Amino acid sequence: MITEVLDVDTSRRRIVDLTSAVEEFCGSQPDGLCNVFVPHATAGVAIIETGAGSDDDLVDTLERLLPRDGRYRHAHGSPGHGADHVLPGLVSPSVTVPVCDGRPLLGTWQSIVLVDLNRDNPRRSVRLSFVPG
Template sequence: MLAQLRVTPTCALSNRPRTRRSARSLTSRTQAVQTNAPMATEWLQRTIDLPAYKRGCHVITKKVYEALPELSQFEVGLANIFILHTSASLTINENASPDVPLDLNDALDRIAPEGNMYRHLDEGPDDMPAHVKSSLMGPSLTVPVSGGRFALGTWQGIYLNEHRNYGGSRRVTVTIQGTKRTDGRSYPSPGAR
């Protein structure tokens, strides 16, 4: 059960409840109403080993769900999804059209093309552009959790962006902080989008 909040506007100068005469107030105070429902925060952390993907953007939402069956026990919370690499990244984007990941990868290639214009070429011509793309896209996502699933939009999916030609397997750590159902049951399996 979520805690209920009661908002009582107050006069900024006097801290008295706001009336029509103090309509110029610039602040309001929020007071939490105490409930008897247990709301203990729980944590779950899991590192997921993903197979090697070819260069490009790949939807991994289903793989993340499959690796986190305990997610269905969480009523509300936040998930941090973090990739443990510097030449791959994560993003949330449209998962309905197969053109989106192709266009996204093409756009990233235009922003950070391969070539000898970089100093760091020790691991090949695709390595430094991969670091640039990873820095632009970022190593982590924060996703709300609601009703035992990620609170993603209708067309949203979690993407692994592989920026190397031969990147190898990748590891992603998911940390969930939230409250579990108080009745001990789980929500239905979220499936994959």
């Protein structure tokens, strides 16, 4: 297995497109699987369309589903931080994508993104792992 860890700053964006980094990581690999994993209790990884408003729609939807208020038992950090700990139940902490001839097999409009609504921790690690097929 081959791995690489990305350091991602989410202080300015709630959705960060990782697609080009994943493509670069997979570029010299044969056929196999690429796993993208975020080892944080308050972030996730998704495959969505970006740039056409879908990324903003995802953030808006998650913020409606997970309001930042005092309803959460997990209550440390900024107000509503408990919502951040529920996020990985809705947006998985990992995705796995097939790779063929060094290219992740994503659909035309698909991008791999980091989803991070947590305002308390803007530094994220993302682990890319490649397993030959």
